[in-house]
Amino acid sequence: MRFFVRITRLAEAISLALPICLVMVEFNQPELPILNRDNIGVMVKLVPRCMPRMPIVVATTHLLYNPKRTDVRLAQIQVFLAELDRFAYYNNGKESGHLPIIMTGDLNSTPNSAVIKLLDKGHVSASKFRDSSDWQRIGVTDNCQHLSVYLDRLQGKTTEFSTTQIYNSEYRPAASEGQSPPALREGHRELFNGNLIGHSLNLVSAYKKYKPDAQCEASTFQDSWVTVDYIYFSCCASLKLLERLRLPTASECEVLDCLPNDVYASDHLALAALFELRPLISSL
Template identity: 30%
Template sequence: MEETINVLRPKRKHSLNTEAEQPEPHKRRRRTVESETEPLTRQPDPSSSNRFRLLSCPSPKKETQSSREWVCNSSTSSAYGEKFVVVSYNILGVENASNHSDMYNNVPPRYMKWKRRRRLIRKEVKSYNASIVCFQEVDRFDDLAHKFRKDGLEGVYKARTGEVSDGCAIFWKQDMFSLLHQESIEFQSFGLRHNVAQFCVLKLQDQLESDVPPDTSMRPCTRSRSLVIGNIHVLFNPSRGDIKLGQVRLFLEKAYKLSLEWGSIPVIIAGDLNSTPQSPIYQFLASSQLDIQRHDRRRVSGQIEFESQYRTFTYNRYGKPFFYRWSAEEVRLATGCEEVTHLQHHLKLGSAYLGVPGSRRTRDRCGEPLATSYHSKFLGTVDYIWHTEELVPVRVLETLPIDTLKGMGGLPSKRCGSDHLALVCELAFRR
């Protein structure tokens, strides 16, 4: 029988009650510039960072060396078509911050004030010259929309179902994109909790379209210059890998369907997946398939660390993999059918940060950021930007080294308006 799960007031921010090993200290080295960027071996390694751990935060210190640097792709610029900047940002909902104040004991109260955080978030997004922004944990949308509209950004919002007030929002630069279509998923309709996802089909403005005769059926560059943007905030609960997989599965299915409906256009996936780079959920996104029987439901997101004697695969005396038992209901939630245990999606996705090699001070052995979120009970990566092969990452904004983050004592901070770091990448259409 399934274990009892408290679903009335789930703790949605990243936290665990178990102690885990601390990351190895980083070696002191010179500030990294593009010519010094070290290529990384992109093999998942569970022993590397990006793990959920209970942290003992030092007292906040004066922020130093907290600037983030752009790292560029080595490909020649001739391979790029039109470029645009995408931001994915969990901005820490006001209600979540209030309900889980124990996670911010090391953060000065003034840094938690919404007006201050909103000002920092707006200033930060503006500094990136963002073309498309995907926000998670938005519970003050009208407030945000009013401010961003002054910066030339228009947006749409999808609130969570249930009692929790936050949701997801997508903004785009009005003079660069036009909205062709929008829709959303309420996962509660599928028995998958109150999380939501949203989609926008955006078309890059084409100045040449005015030269096309009005009586012709020609639609220049429509196929290659339109995009599906998907934004999601996956369930936090670490032990409910079945529900997490179900949400991600439906999300990817809808993104693929929209891509086909609009002429097989490129897809961008952004959001807080509440899953680490070493997790089976990450593997599912990257490889397009996953056999759920080979994974413990409680470890699907990589959030729960077991004692050393537990392994992802258990072998019997004949050396064959042990297949974990999933109840019929868990299988149905994860795959959509009680008889199906093998998941597959049809999008060929690449991670934007994985596509641009970075520094070992900020990347794990997979090539993903070491940390995209930090507070007193969590340090690790759960945020991502994915894209289909019609797009190429031109450059990404590096995150911060672990020692720099720890020197802050926690997020939000003097210069950061959330407990997450914004992920920022410049993408281009392939020529």
Template identity: 25%
Template sequence: MACNNCSSSFTCLVASSTNAKRHTSRFKLNASQIQYSRPTEIKRDWVEQDHQSLLLASPQTFTVASYNILAVRNASQHSDLYVNVPSRYIHWNRRKTVICNELFGWNPDIICLQEVDKYFELSDILVKAGYAGSYKRRTGDSVDGCAMFWKADKFRLLEGESIQFKDIGLRDNVAQLSVFEMCESDSRRLLVGNIHVLYNPNMGEVKLGQIRFLLSRAQYLSKKWGNTPVVLAGDFNSTPQSGIYKFLSSSELNIMLYDRKELSGQKRCRPAHVLGMNKETVGPLVILDGLLKCWTDEEVEIATGDSGCHLAVHPLKLNSSYATVNGSTNTRGFNGEPLATSYHSKFLGTVDYLWYSDGIVPIRVLDTLPISDLVRAGGLPCKKVGSDHLALVSEFSFSDAMINPQT
């Protein structure tokens, strides 16, 4: 059953193959310490979950990758973001090769990509490698969108849904939801979501509304297919210190405690601020009588779904795979999230996540990179990274306590 606010079918295009505590202060560097020409070894290691946490894991595992691959048009239209990046690293033909080499090296079972405007080129490569795929382009003038690929010999698609947020008045962003069944076991099902949330830092109400709607649709499909476990991947354009992150991780948020223009935390992530190269700070919120007087009824309705309700809620109990699997203080922040998943001349911080629900457990994650390595590289993309984001990759196991009932 399709939602009236979503496209009536899983569109777009489907291809198949028969081969089926804040730590930024630790990195206070001054300009003289940054050596852009110094070669940097880009090496990412797997970090394993502790033994005690693996007691619930089953032998049936799967790996999910989430990667904002930097749309070709965005790279060309925003060249000011890559002033420290050699031009050869920006060219699409080279980036395409690097991105595919990254993906094949990690060998994920499910791939969620954002900022895809060369879907057919990627699909041709991935289909030959045994993946099937689907694509949903953004509405409006944008030419990029979200794409999802899965190993055709490991998962079969049971149902797919594409969300056009424009249909509910929430800009031109899109998202995907897919219900899969493992080919080797029809008792193991999985719902995967893929989203690229609106970038604009000043429109926190729209960001929250997009995420809230995606989660409500995910809960509906999960329940429809026997309370199947959920993985939500994407570029959420919100930092771990933000109100939006709190909403995702705690299932609710009192929006009146936040300035909607600061709800995503992005404004605090200019490289100069993060690296401590100057005294730039963000002032405290101004609170009057305990409430911020900066939300109109229309903005409240967009954020929470009800102009008379200041509490945004969602029905899923979510955890972040990276926050769950302990990592090094060289790469992780106070709450366990990566210190940075994106780096260019105007942003250094984390906006990408892999969220999961009950029924599955992360058993390892591909660690990100130390801030010092990113700074020495001068920015992303670089020789071994094909985008201005780092991919997140997590291997999950179904919990032995969770077997999806037949529907």
């Protein structure tokens, strides 16, 4: 049996499947100066009603809007990917890896930005975006992974949120509670605050960002018509992109004048994609 998922928003995905776990990711981290904004992310683990043994993770986020603060957006996506890496991982004793992932969001980042390069290539130079923030204080490594996750996986174990060091108001009333022992935080310094940020989720974009004639796609107007909205998905045999809603080019958007307007109520054009989920995992 195959399961078809049309993703336009998180609520629609939930209507097609049973949610078994939901996590809110807070980008306001008291222990890290660069993460002082109240943007958030949401991720949910869903079990399709017709395929109860084939979970999928759907995640969405809205990164900071400030064209001059790529450093903040890069820090926010680093935390988001770390939680996505932890949340989507499974180990049932027979198999281990990441569940299929669909990640959407208004990333407020153009295709040539550091945030999108990180998602597309799996790594990006972060040297010019670093400040005095010490990522060891929240235990998120340069590979967009919790330190506790990294250590647990060396032993073949999964990781609960309670063993991570990031702050979440729903689970942890104070940033200092639940953190790993000082001896653990002092170790593994080589995993933090480097000049290169990477991740290992193997994501691909549902949109090409540029048309065959090299014209750029556009999803909103920010001084000019640009793309800042994205749908990413796992590059794996169990998840296949079937079709997507076409985005117009920047030149085609000129007839719209500005958004929102009397015809179109949103300041962003819609993205939508249809996926096929195939049952490849034997049991979880």
